[in-house]
Amino acid sequence: MWLRVFMDGREHSLHGFKMKEHYFDDLKVGDRFKSDPLEVTEKQVIEFAHKFDPQMFHLTRKSAERTIFKGLIASGWHTAAMTMRLFVQTLNFAEGAIGLGVDELRWPNAVRPGDVLAVETEIVDLRPSRSRPNYGIVRLRNVTTNQRGEIVQTMLANAMVPRRGKVNSDK
Amino acid sequence: MWLRVFMDGREHSLHGFKMKEHYFDDLKVGDRFKSDPLEVTEKQVIEFAHKFDPQMFHLTRKSAERTIFKGLIASGWHTAAMTMRLFVQTLNFAEGAIGLGVDELRWPNAVRPGDVLAVETEIVDLRPSRSRPNYGIVRLRNVTTNQRGEIVQTMLANAMVPRRGKVNSDK
Numbered sequence: 001m002w003l004r005v006f007m008d009g010r011e012h013s014l015h016g017f018k019m020k021e022h023y024f025d026d027l028k029v030g031d032r033f034k035s036d037p038l039e040v041t042e043k044q045v046i047e048f049a050h051k052f053d054p055q056m057f058h059l060t061r062k063s064a065e066r067t068i069f070k071g072l073i074a075s076g077w078h079t080a081a082m083t084m085r086l087f088v089q090t091l092n093f094a095e096g097a098i099g100l101g102v103d104e105l106r107w108p109n110a111v112r113p114g115d116v117l118a119v120e121t122e123i124v125d126l127r128p129s130r131s132r133p134n135y136g137i138v139r140l141r142n143v144t145t146n147q148r149g150e151i152v153q154t155m156l157a158n159a160m161v162p163r164r165g166k167v168n169s170d171k
Numbered sequence: 172m173w174l175r176v177f178m179d180g181r182e183h184s185l186h187g188f189k190m191k192e193h194y195f196d197d198l199k200v201g202d203r204f205k206s207d208p209l210e211v212t213e214k215q216v217i218e219f220a221h222k223f224d225p226q227m228f229h230l231t232r233k234s235a236e237r238t239i240f241k242g243l244i245a246s247g248w249h250t251a252a253m254t255m256r257l258f259v260q261t262l263n264f265a266e267g268a269i270g271l272g273v274d275e276l277r278w279p280n281a282v283r284p285g286d287v288l289a290v291e292t293e294i295v296d297l298r299p300s301r302s303r304p305n306y307g308i309v310r311l312r313n314v315t316t317n318q319r320g321e322i323v324q325t326m327l328a329n330a331m332v333p334r335r336g337k338v339n340s341d342k
Contacts, residue, residue, distance in 0.1 A: 052252035054259060055267035067266065076270045077252045081223035084248050088225060095238065096226035099247045105273040 021094040023164040024136030027123050035086035035119040037147075040074060042113035048078040074111035079153050083144045086119040097159040100137070105155040109146070116147040124156070128163075135160045192265040194335040195307030198294050206257035206290040208318075211245060213284035219249040245282040250324045254315045257290040268330040271308070276326040280317070287318040295327070299334075306331045 042061070049058030053075035056063040064072040091097065111117065125139035138161055144153040213232070220229030224246035227234040235243040262268065282288065296310035309332055315324035 048252075052256045054256070057267055057269075068269075075252075075255070077248070077255050081219075081246075081248045081252065084246070085223045085225070096228055098228075098239075099278060101278065102276040103274060105276060107270060107272065 020092065022091050022161070023094050024126065024128075024138065024161045025164045027126055027138060029123055029126055031123040033090050033121040035090040035121075037116045037118045038082060038086055040082065040111055040113060040115045040117060042072060045072055045074045045078065045111075045113050048081070049075055053077055069110055072113055074113075074115075076105075076107040076153070079107060079111050079117075079144060080105065080155070082117060083119050083142055083153055083155070086117070086144075087121055087142055090119065091121060093159075093161045095162045097138070097161045098135075100158040100160055102158075103156045105153070107153050109150045109152045111146065111152050115152070117144055117152065119144050129160060132160070134163055136163055191263060193262050193332070194265050195297070195299075195309065195332045196335045198297055198309060200294055200297055202294040204261050204292045206261040206292075208287045208289050209253055209257055211253065211282055211284060211286045211288060213243060216243055216245045216249065216282075216284050219246055219252070224248055240281055243284055245284075245286075247276075247278040247324070250278060250282050250288070250315060251276065251326070253288055254290050254313055254324055254326075257288070257315075258292055258313055261290065262292060264330075264332045266333045268309070268332045269306075271329040271331055274327040276324070278324050280321045280323045282317065282323050286323070288315055288323065290315050300331060303331070305334055307334055 046059060049055070055075075057067040057069045057073050058064070058075050058078075061072050064070075088097070120143050122141045122143075123138060124141055127137050129135040129137055138159050140157055140159065142153070142155050142157065143151060146152050217230060220226070226246075228238040228240045228244050229235070229246050229249075232243050235241075259268070291314045293312045293314075294309060295312050298308050300306040300308055309330050311328055311330065313324070313326050313328065314322060317323050
């Protein structure tokens, strides 16, 4: 079940929504998951930039017009964070997905205010965790696109997610 | 000159601060830059999680205690965003650094509320941009550590930064 999310700077609660939980054992290599759309507002772009990436093409419309982007664009780290939001809500791993690392994070096209993003997740590889028998390691590719189907971010990541029927040794 | 930044969720302005601006031509392979420290608060960790990474080890102290982390930890994307903030302020590229991509982003240790982070940037490679003569491509390694010197994030990145005495063809 998809959950539509509009990020407006306020805190969101997931209580009250019922999404299908996933475990490692539910996944197969080649599985694909598509997120709901997420609209990016100018306010969010500027707010993120002030906190985390205070550069002229992210901070104000006016300063951004004088750059090679000829207008305001979102920080790549903002795009990465929005992608995580959509990924987390779509896959909804029981007890969460623990990020182990990311490879080949790329931003081939800029994200601009008003863009509507969506993430497609592909399961690239699956293996049990050697050190933690209650977990499996998922290798996945997340591709983030805008409303015109242009790719704004690609990444490969490894995440540790719980197995079904886990014993209690990790708790 | 270092600029101490405390991120408190409010907007920050860089006006009024005077930091040394860097151009591509100022850098040498092997150069290292150390950021000022940045304290991570519980409020920031929870706020970022609600917006971008709503998982139980990031959202509340109570839910986090029941996870393998036995307490609240910051989202890896929050650590990446804080690292960007420190990097941008330390290097302070004239007209900004345009991120082209990131490789080998890793989070070897968790970031917890109260931690004090700092980033060391090493210039790994430098080459002129083929397509944009006014810019150079910097390959850099950012290592983020906590107050105990433990590494909480490593990454390799390529960024496009302006050259000195650029002509006006890109404007």
